[in-house]
Amino acid sequence: xxxxxxxxxxxxxxxxxxxxxxxxxxxxxxxxxxxxxxxxxxxxxxxxxxxxxxxxxxxxxxxxxxxxxxxxxxxxxxxxxxxxxxxxxxxxxxxxxxxxxxxxxxxxxxxxxxxxxxxxxxxxxxxxxxxxxxxxxxxxxxxxxxxxxxxxxxxxxxxxxxxxxx
Numbered sequence: 014x015x016x017x018x019x020x021x022x023x024x025x026x027x028x029x030x031x032x033x034x035x036x037x038x039x040x041x042x043x044x045x046x047x048x049x050x051x052x053x054x055x056x057x058x059x060x061x062x063x064x065x066x067x068x069x070x071x072x073x074x075x076x077x078x079x080x081x082x083x084x085x086x087x088x089x090x091x092x093x094x095x096x097x098x099x100x101x102x103x104x105x106x107x108x109x110x111x112x113x114x115x116x117x118x119x120x121x122x123x124x125x126x127x128x129x130x131x132x133x134x135x136x137x138x139x140x141x142x143x144x145x146x147x148x149x150x151x152x153x154x155x156x157x158x159x160x161x162x163x164x165x166x167x168x169x170x171x172x173x174x175x176x177x178x179x
Contacts, residue, residue, distance in 0.1 A: 031056045041116065046072070046080050051089060054105035060093075062100045088115045110177045117170050125163050132156045 038048035
């Protein structure tokens with residue numbers, strides 16, 4: 014390939030789109046490897062075999078397989094075999110909303126729900142003992158914010174699910 018064609022490839026809508034996807038994935042907390050893979054897969058109109066993906070990205074088949082398994086569990090990609098083929102293919106989840114719903118649910122489960130469960134116990138325990146009014150005031154303020162976040166997260170997830178492509 015000559016230098017003019019290489020420059021054209023780098024300055025293409027597809028390459029710029031891949032960079033937008035990559036940056037978006039990184040911004041929401043995905044690691045570099047899944048972000049790169051998702052940027053490649055989102056920019057491909059058809060499924061890609063693991064071998065082709067390995068050639069395109071330079072990543073090993075074992076590294077791809079492990080990372081793609083995790084991405085599949087998070088509903089970011091689909092892995093499958095075609096009839097009469099031993100090759101494994103992968104395709105990005107076309108409905109990116111599904112991924113964002115799963116991400117919001119995970120954040121709720123890992124961050125908000127534990128606070129909703131643990132903070133009332135802390136407040137109850139130290140209210141009985143007494144003498145911690147200032148500290149408990151701060152904790153109660155935090156809990157009020159967590160209640161707000163829980164409700165808004167629930168509404169956001171509902172809106173995403175309602176608006177998701179069928």
